[in-house]
Amino acid sequence: MPKERGQKVVASNRKARHDYTIEDTYEAGLVLTGTEVKSLRAGRASLIDGYAFVEYGEAWLDAVHIPEYNEGTWNNHPPRRKRKLLLHKQQILKIHNKIKEGGYTIVPLSIYFLDGRAKVEIAVAKGKREYDKRQTLRERQDKREADRAMGARRNLGD
Numbered sequence: 001m002p003k004e005r006g007q008k009v010v011a012s013n014r015k016a017r018h019d020y021t022i023e024d025t026y027e028a029g030l031v032l033t034g035t036e037v038k039s040l041r042a043g044r045a046s047l048i049d050g051y052a053f054v055e056y057g058e059a060w061l062d063a064v065h066i067p068e069y070n071e072g073t074w075n076n077h078p079p080r081r082k083r084k085l086l087l088h089k090q091q092i093l094k095i096h097n098k099i100k101e102g103g104y105t106i107v108p109l110s111i112y113f114l115d116g117r118a119k120v121e122i123a124v125a126k127g128k129r130e131y132d133k134r135q136t137l138r139e140r141q142d143k144r145e146a147d148r149a150m151g152a153r154r155n156l157g158d
Contacts, residue, residue: 004116010040012110013047018133020107020125026095028059029086030111030118033077035069040118042069045111052085052106052122054096059085061108061120085120098124 016022032040039045050064061083068076087095098104109121128136 004113007112007114009110009112010043011045011047013050013108015048016107016109016123016125018136019128020105020123021128021132022109022123022125023098023104024095024124025109026087026091026122026124027114028120028122030061030120031084031086032118035075035077036066037118038071039066039069039077040111041113047108047111050108052108054092054099054106057089057092059087059092059095059106061085061122064108064111085122095124103127 044067046065048065050061052059052061054060063080064083065079066077067079095106099106103126104124105127106122107125109123111118111120113119
């Protein structure tokens with residue numbers, strides 16, 4: 001059987017980019033059971049309520065929903081369980097120190113397979129206030145309108 005190549009995104013958390021200001025991002029491996037891997041390969045996962053934390057020098061991912069595998073038996077995994085993240089010690093210390101400062105949290109941005117291995121992209125992020133969210137949306141709309149006007153102007157010149 002040929003080895004998998006490339007990146008296959010299983011789930012992404014688009015709401016996290018809206019609700020948080022992303023400071024740093026990290027790619028971490030995931031410790032999974034067999035039925036979790038099969039369920040992820042079927043493209044089933046949800047990062048909506050997910051978060052990560054550091055405890056006793058180890059990084060953990062919690063509240064990420066990976067549904068039970070349909071063809072699984074009595075040894076199927078629980079859908080929402082604490083899963084260990086595989087990061088370098090220096091990365092864990094850097095994340096832990098940033099979170100101890102206060103105001104920061106760790107949010108999962110996406111789960112994907114990279115060359116056949118399950119990975120999660122996590123971010124150290126700071127929560128946005130309501131007016132920050134509105135400001136970001138307004139800037140995005142203004143940029144879109146400007147691009148549209150520039151495109152219309154370019155087409156008239158042809």
